[in-house]
Amino acid sequence: MSTLTPQQLVAAQQAGLETLFGLTNKAFEGFEKLVALNLQVGKATLAESQEILTKAVSSGNPGELFALQASLAQPTAEKVAAYGRQVHEIVSGVQSEISAAATAQTQQFQRDAQGFVESLQKNAPAGSESAIAAWSSVFSAANASYESANKAAKQFVTSVSTVQ
Structure with missing residues (x-):
């Protein structure tokens, strides 16, 4: 009967x-992108705050101060929305790469497991048909469970992505 060699392990x-x-590494790249984005937003916010405070302090007219405050509401909302889109793009990109890698790894595992079962079937001694059938059944059930879990995970990710 064929067994796994130490080299294969x-x-x-x-x-x-x-x-x-x-x-x-993919996760850290995504984290680095988020940190860079947050630093960029932080610097821009600090510069804008300084400019606004300078205008507010130099303005002796309370009406101008209220007009300044009102004029900042729309650009701020747009900046918050743009920030949210950028964060979503970064997280979605990392998630997509990790999902693709995990899917490829699982498919490779399934091919390797199928090859193992086929090797067992070819090299099995006489009278071991029921044991080989049991192994095949276990791998088939595992593959079916994986497919079901994978579909559920993809549906969950899709529903979470559409909520955001």
Whole structure:
């Protein structure tokens, strides 16, 4: 009967680690983008606040101060909306990349598992048909469960994305 060799186990572990570090790097890239965006927004807000306060202090007329305050409401709302869109784009991009990598990894696992079962079927001794059938059944059930969970996760992500 065919069994996994130590080299195959090492290769599988190495592939898993590479995937883990790849996904971790993607997450950190997204975090870096969010930090850069927040720094940019913070600097712009500080500069705008300084300009507004300078105008407010130099204005001796309370009417001008109220007019200044009213004129800032619309641009502020637009900036908040633009910020929200940028955050959503960054998070969606990272989520998409991680989802694609996870899907590819799962598909590879499914192919490897199917190959393992086929190898068992080819090299199984006589009389082990029921054990091989049980292994096939377990892998089929696992694949069906994965597909169901994957569909549910995609529906959840879609519903969360549309709410935002």
